[in-house]
Amino acid sequence: MLLTLLAVALFVGLAAFIAVPLWAPPAGAVPSLAFRMTMLVLAGALLPALVAIVWVRQSRWQERWGLESLTFLRAYHRALGEATDVQQVAEALVRTAAALCGAERGALLLVHEVAWTYRLHPLPVLGSIPTEEAPLAGNSPFLRALRERQAPVFYSAIATDPAYTGMAAEERAWLEALAMAVYVPMISGDQLIGILALGQAPRGYGAHELALLRTLAQQTATTLHHLQLSTNLKALNSEIMALNRELREANERLQRVDAAKADFITIASHELRTPLTQVRGYVDLLAAMSQQGQLRPDQVAEIVTRMDRAAQRLEELVAAMLDASQIDIQALKLQYSETTLEAVLWLCLERMTGAMRERRHVFVMRGISDLPPVRVDVQRLTQAFCNVIGNAIKYTPDGGRITLSGRRLDNDRVEVVITDTGVGIDRDQLDLIFETFYRASRALLHSTGATKFMGGGPGLGLRIAKGVIEAHGGRIWAESAGYDPVNLPGSSFHIVLPLQPPASRNMA
Structure with missing residues (x-):
């Protein structure tokens, strides 16, 4: 022309x-x-x-x-036909449009609508382009022009046209930082899903170039919309699969806990009946021997000792049940005082002396004496360590080794690790062993003996230990390569405690 x-x-x-x-x-x-x-x-x-x-x-x-x-x-x-994600679509669209017009800058702006607010997410392709998202109001003059006119908008018009005077300063600054010359809307149905943004072109943007850009944008909008739908469906499918997996795991967990509770009823009745039967038997024996005039002081002393032992076992079981119930309702009360973990562990080992001698276990302590003082409930923490050490004694064969090691993690925390050379724990049970009533061994292997190898118990010891340690603001977890009664991979129980109790629980 x-x-x-x-x-x-x-x-x-x-x-x-x-x-x-x-x-x-x-x-x-x-x-x-x-x-x-x-x-x-x-x-x-x-x-x-x-x-x-x-x-x-x-x-x-x-x-x-x-x-x-x-x-x-x-x-x-x-x-475009080979594109499998949004970034590949952006690369194909922007590079083709830039090559046709001679532009050296270009990006695809993805448009996401959330509650009448639009977020523009740049996908840079050519040039150094900011990647920060821009929140735009639903009544933005810029977006309204793109949606209603469905035609390219030049940045020069944004800077001079009175129709854009109502633009927010942040929106105007964001567009200025992009440094684009023309914005071409991508409409799918009646929804603005993207914007093709190109920088200055040497020949400018004539009618032919604009018509071609509009055609490219519209064709790409359909592909982009389908790709986004496919991506959303894949994401939704992945979420559903994850939820199903979590539901299956939760169901399996509940089944195991329910089975543990059923075992607990059997075990608890046995645990309660045994000392009661012993007490009842000794009472009947005392009565019979008293009627026959056959009681001697030494016989009375022996019978009383055995009755006391049975009553003590019964008392321990009832106390454990009460402690577990208090932990479950977060009603455990602690009385803090300053002490050392070495003193707490020695109190525990003194209680375990008989079991250690009976099972011929070797106990090793490393670094415990180097730990700084702590403020704890001595009685409760001793109970927790005794439960963990007692668990190690039960599941370590005679003559095995149990090591207690300590170290300072930082200025506020210490760690004690109790490691044994026992049968180990299945990896899928490392969390379950801290559940109320759960036991790693089968109920058929149950034994009343508190320290008998693989004897098990009512499934309350580790739950109480976890509750006491967490009440102190600490953590406990178990590590093991797996259960193997032949190769004996062993287990490690890690206990992390703060030097000072949580402020909300500091009662002393």
């Missing part, structure tokens, strides 16, 4: 040159009418030729540009 106008201007100038000669004719000399007419005819013949030349050149340029566009579009559709 520009070349055509130049040709017309050339023709007008030539006609003027003919009509009004620029040379200085001799005095009284006037160009003849025939000469003027001849030159005018020549100019009239020259104009169509010039127009034809211009038209041919313009047609060839459009044909060449059209062939280049077709080549780019074919490559684009091939890349």
